Every structure is written in C-alpha cells, then in structure tokens.
Amino acid sequence: MLTALKTRFFTWLFRPKIESGTVTLTQRRIFILPTRRGLALAFVLVLMLLGDINYNLSLGYVLTFLLAMMAVMSMLHTFRNLAHMEIRAGHTDAVFSGEAAQFVLHFHNHGKLPRYQLCLRNDNGNTVSFNVPARQDSEVAFPVAAAQRGWLALGKLTLYTEFPLGLFHAWSYLHFDTRCLVYPKPLAEAPLPPGDAPDGAGKRSITGDDDFSGLRNYVAGDALPRIAWKAFARGQGLQVKQFSTPAGEELWLDIASAPDRNDEDKLARMTRWVLDAEALGLRYGLRLPDGELPASNGAAQRDECLRRIALFGVIETK
Amino acid sequence: MSKQLIYGLLLSVLMVTAPHADHLPLWVSALCATLLAWRAYLTYSGNPLPKRWLLLAITFACMGGILVGFHTLFGREVGVTLLILLTTLKFMELRSPRDATVLIYLACFIIITNFFYSQSIPTALYMLATLFVIVTTWVNLHGQRVPLRPRAHIAATLLVQAVPLTLVLWAAAGCLRQQRAGRQDGAGQFEPPDPVGGSRVPRQLRRQAAAPRANVLARAGVVEF
Numbered sequence: 001m002l003t004a005l006k007t008r009f010f011t012w013l014f015r016p017k018i019e020s021g022t023v024t025l026t027q028r029r030i031f032i033l034p035t036r037r038g039l040a041l042a043f044v045l046v047l048m049l050l051g052d053i054n055y056n057l058s059l060g061y062v063l064t065f066l067l068a069m070m071a072v073m074s075m076l077h078t079f080r081n082l083a084h085m086e087i088r089a090g091h092t093d094a095v096f097s098g099e100a101a102q103f104v105l106h107f108h109n110h111g112k113l114p115r116y117q118l119c120l121r122n123d124n125g126n127t128v129s130f131n132v133p134a135r136q137d138s139e140v141a142f143p144v145a146a147a148q149r150g151w152l153a154l155g156k157l158t159l160y161t162e163f164p165l166g167l168f169h170a171w172s173y174l175h176f177d178t179r180c181l182v183y184p185k186p187l188a189e190a191p192l193p194p195g196d197a198p199d200g201a202g203k204r205s206i207t208g209d210d211d212f213s214g215l216r217n218y219v220a221g222d223a224l225p226r227i228a229w230k231a232f233a234r235g236q237g238l239q240v241k242q243f244s245t246p247a248g249e250e251l252w253l254d255i256a257s258a259p260d261r262n263d264e265d266k267l268a269r270m271t272r273w274v275l276d277a278e279a280l281g282l283r284y285g286l287r288l289p290d291g292e293l294p295a296s297n298g299a300a301q302r303d304e305c306l307r308r309i310a311l312f313g314v315i316e317t318k
Numbered sequence: 319m320s321k322q323l324i325y326g327l328l329l330s331v332l333m334v335t336a337p338h339a340d341h342l343p344l345w346v347s348a349l350c351a352t353l354l355a356w357r358a359y360l361t362y363s364g365n366p367l368p369k370r371w372l373l374l375a376i377t378f379a380c381m382g383g384i385l386v387g388f389h390t391l392f393g394r395e396v397g398v399t400l401l402i403l404l405t406t407l408k409f410m411e412l413r414s415p416r417d418a419t420v421l422i423y424l425a426c427f428i429i430i431t432n433f434f435y436s437q438s439i440p441t442a443l444y445m446l447a448t449l450f451v452i453v454t455t456w457v458n459l460h461g462q463r464v465p466l467r468p469r470a471h472i473a474a475t476l477l478v479q480a481v482p483l484t485l486v487l488w489a490a491a492g493c494l495r496q497q498r499a500g501r502q503d504g505a506g507q508f509e510p511p512d513p514v515g516g517s518r519v520p521r522q523l524r525r526q527a528a529a530p531r532a533n534v535l536a537r538a539g540v541v542e543f
Contacts, residue, residue, distance in 0.1 A: 037419050040419075040423065041423060044423045044426065044427060047427070048426075048427060048430050051430055052430070055394075055434065057430065057433045057434070057437065058437060059433045059437045059441070059442055059445070060430045060433045061488060061491055062442075062484065062488055063426075063429055063430060063433075063445065063449070064430070065483075065484040065487040065488055065491070066449070066477070066480055066481070066484045067426060067449075068487075069479075069480035069481075069483040069484045069487070070453070070476050070477060070479075070480040072480075072483070073476050073479045073480050074476060077472070077475075077476065114468065116461045116463075116464050116468075117460060117461045117462075117463075117464070131463065131464075162460055163457075163460050163461050164456075164457045164460060164461065164472050164476070165453075165456055165457065165460060165476075166419070166456075166459065166460040
C-alpha cells in the first residue's frame with residue numbers, strides 16, 4: 001500500500017517518460033535538495049549563532065547571517081547552473097561488442113552564464129563531468145559498455161550539479177530514445193571461406209589475389225601489409241593498395257559454411273570474415289537464413305553486412 | 319585534490335588565524351606556522367603526508383602543552399587555542415574533498431573567534447576579505463577545473479547577493495535584542511538589572527541565578543561584560 005503510494009507519488013513527481021528531440025530543462029524538470037554538507041553547514045551556523053548570543057558579538061551576528069544567506073543564494077546558483085539548458089541526443093557510431101559505446105549528447109547553453117561542473121550519471125554508476133561555456137554548444141560523449149550484439153539503449157541518465165558550494169544537489173532526469181548498434185565481437189582469427197568461382201574452378205587462394213587495381217584512402221582497421229608505404233613516402237598520405245578480383249569471382253559469406261556450433265559463434269566468425277574480406281578488397285556477399293545481400297565491396301557494403309549480422313534474430317522493439 | 323585547492327585552503331587558514339598570533343602563546347603560533355609551512359612544502363614537492371602515529375603524538379603533545387600552559391582544557395581562551403591547533407593539524411591529514419569541506423567550515427568558525435578580541439571596522443573589513451578568499455577556495459572545491467577569475471567572480475556575486483537579506487536579518491535580530499533588553503535591561507549582561515524593568519523576579523533571586531554563570535565566564539578569561 002505504502003510502496004504503491006510511493007510509486008504513484010514518484011511517477012507524478014518525476015514523470016518518467018522516454019523522449020526524443022530536444023529537451024529544455026524547465027523549472028518543472030529540475031529537482032533540488034540540500035546535501036549532507038549543506039546540513040552540516042546548517043549545524044555549524046547554529047553553533048555560531050549560539051556563540052554570538054552567548055558572547056554578544058555584533059560582528060559575529062553579521063558573519064553568521066552573511067554565511068547563512070550566502071548558503072541560501074547558493075541554492076539559486078545551483079539551480080541556475082542547470083536551468084534552461086537545451087539537450088538533444090546526437091548520432092552514435094556503431095561499436096563491436098565488448099567495446100564502450102560513446103553516446104553523444106549535445107548541450108546548448110543560451111544564457112550568458114557558463115555552466116560549470118555538470119555531471120551525467122547512469123544507473124550503472126558511469127559518471128562524466130563537463131562544463132558548458134556561455135552561448136555555446138558542448139558535445140558530451142557518455143560511455144556505456146556494449147555487452148551483446150543488437151541494439152543498445154542509452155537508458156535513463158541523471159544530470160546533476162552541486163556547483164558552486166556543494167550545499168545543494170540539483171538534478172534532472174534525461175531519458176532519450178537514442179540507441180546504438182552493436183556488432184558481434186569478431187573472432188580473433190578465422191580463415192575466409194573458399195570463394196565460388198562461377199566456372200567451378202575450385203578453391204581460389206586469396207593471398208595469390210594480387211591484381212593491383214588502385215589506391216584508396218586508409219581507414220582504421222585496414223591490414224598493415226596493404227598500406228602503400230611508397231605513396232606515403234611520396235607525401236600522399238596513408239593509402240591502401242586495392243586489389244580487385246576479376247568480375248564474377250565473388251566471395252559468399254554464408255552462415256551455413258561457418259563451422260561453429262551455435263549461432264553467436266557463427267556470427268562472430270562472419271563478422272571477422274566481413275572485416276577481412278573488406279580489408280583485402282574483395283567483392284563479397286552475405287547469405288543469412290533471413291535473406292541475401294548481393295556481392296559488392298566498400299565501406300557501405302561492410303556496414304550493411306555487419307548490420308545484418310548484428311541484427312540477425314534480434315526482435316525489433318520499436 | 320589539486321595543488322591549487324590546497325594552496326587556497328592554506329591561504330584561507332593563514333589569513334583567518336594570523337590575527338590570533340597577537341594573543342596566542344608563542345609556541346602555539348610557531349607550531350601552527352611550522353605545520354602550515356610543512357604542508358605547503360609537502361604539496362609543492364608532492365611528498366606523502368606524515369604517518370598517523372606522528373600526528374597523534376603531536377596532537378597529544380599539544381594537549382599536554384595547553385594543560386601545562388593554561389592549567390585547564392576548558393574555557394574560551396583554551397577553546398580558541400585548541401580550535402586553531404586542531405585546524406592546522408587537520409591540514410596534515412587533508413586527503414579527500416570531505417576533509418577540505420571540514421577545513422572550510424572550521425575556517426568560517428575561526429572568523430567568529432576573532433571577534434572576541436576586536437570588533438573594530440578594520441577587523442570587520444579584514445574578515446570580509448578573508449571570507450572572500452574562503453568562498454573562492456570553497457568554489458574551487460566543487461569546481462576543480464574552474465579558473466581563478468570566474469571563481470572569484472562567483473564568490474563575490476554570492477557575497478554581494480547575500481548582503482541585503484543579511485541586513486534584514488541583522489535588523490530583525492537587533493530589534494529582538496532590544497526588546498529583550500527592554501524586558502531584562504541588557505541581554506548580554508549578566509549583572510542583575512534595576513528593578514524598574516518588567517521583570518517581577520526579586521533582585522536577590524536574580525543575582526543568585528546569574529552568579530554561577532558569571533563565575534564560569536570569569537574563569538574562562540572573560541573580563542568585560
């Protein structure tokens with residue numbers, strides 16, 4: 001009975017809901033309570049007042065009242081440190097399972113007062129603290145550990161501050177509908193499956209596939225032996241040698257050809273295949289029980305393959 | 319704990335205890351100055367803080383010294399001396415923000431004790447400056463990465479904004495005291511008032527009631543009332 005009442009009260013007070021778009025921190029969204037340090041100061045002030053009364057110190061009265069009123073003013077400052085901030089969730093890059101997803105939040109400060117020492121915390125205790133300068137946009141990355149493939153939601157965050165004197169704790173809840181795609185963690189090493197030559201010419205050796213076709217810009221994850229060091233020495237920046245397989249020679253990454261027993265291991269192996277095939281500049285297609293992706297290559301093909309692998313069997317909740 | 323914060327705390331405590339050097343025993347002032355200098359050096363060099371047993375030994379030695387010097391551990395003079403000694407000793411185990419908060423509160427409290435000895439205008443102005451330094455340090459405690467200028471600005475804003483309400487409260491307290499004084503003929507004075515006031519307690523009784531208290535204060539070194 002009491003807990004039900006408490007839940008209803010908190011629902012009415014905090015109005016938990018998942019939001020999208022821009023959130024403005026209005027008075028209704030900001031909560032404030034004294035901290036333990038604030039209560040301790042109140043106790044110290046009472047002791048001071050007793051001293052003033054006992055010894056009749058006029059200046060002591062002035063000092064005690066000045067400190068007390070400063071504490072009251074600090075409540076306004078703490079509130080103002082959060083008030084009227086505009087927050088929206090930004091784009092979050094996909095990560096591999098086992099890494100930390102960096103959820104990006106944009107904080108916009110309209111006012112001419114800089115906001116100091118704001119903290120973001122989630123239920124797992126991850127904390128990030130930052131400042132937002134006056135009339136500026138701040139981008140804050142909030143790390144959340146990605147434990148399994150699929151969608152990772154940001155969840156409920158608490159934005160709080162105790163600036164300037166730590167006597168009051170002002171906070172607000174932020175629950176954005178933003179989510180991050182998590183790819184399976186790739187196996188450390190997995191040989192690519194044999195390519196299907198259309199003429200049925202049997203196994204094709206990938207290492208022998210050195211039909212040089214050109215250079216492209218280096219992207220993180222490219223194999224080191226593929227980097228064109230000569231081009232780098234000429235001052236053309238980091239470039240990667242691209243090797244094309246003759247048209248028609250396509251690599252099919254089929255879940256059925258993965259030797260593992262359970263699906264997660266198969267998907268981890270396929271993730272490695274996609275990364276390796278892309279690094280080698282092959283044309284590759286994806287074959288999963290729920291559909292095929294025609295062969296191609298490039299970053300878009302890689303991302304689409306990884307996306308399909310990550311979301312294989314994941315039931316969409318939205 | 320940033321070095322800047324520790325230097326700020328050292329400056330605050332130094333400013334707030336400096337006027338006490340006037341009347342404290344010489345060994346207490348010297349010990350306090352040594353402790354503060356030692357802490358500043360430790361902060362500067364990044365050496366670890368002294369061991370707990372050493373601090374406890376110093377604390378008990380101070381207690382002994384006070385007992386020998388004042389023949390008591392109670393009373394106002396001894397209280398002030400102890401407060402200052404323990405505050406500087408607290409510096410030697412300043413490790414967490416919590417300790418820093420305690421030091422800031424202690425510094426505010428020591429300001430009051432300065433008014434036992436002087437309530438002149440220069441003292442008031444000096445203490446206001448000290449309070450400003452304390453509040454600037456206080457802001458640093460909760461905003462480690464905030465530069466000095468904005469911190470000083472925030473501290474000044476807080477103090478200035480607190481003034482109007484302080485005046486209101488002070489006036490109210492003044493009225494209250496005057497009312498009480500009207501009834502009792504001087505609230506802070508423990509001399510029995512003239513029987514002209516509103517009180518109906520016989521003079522003899524009042525004199526007896528007030529006597530023990532006055533004795534305690536007299537023993538504590540309060541001469542003027």
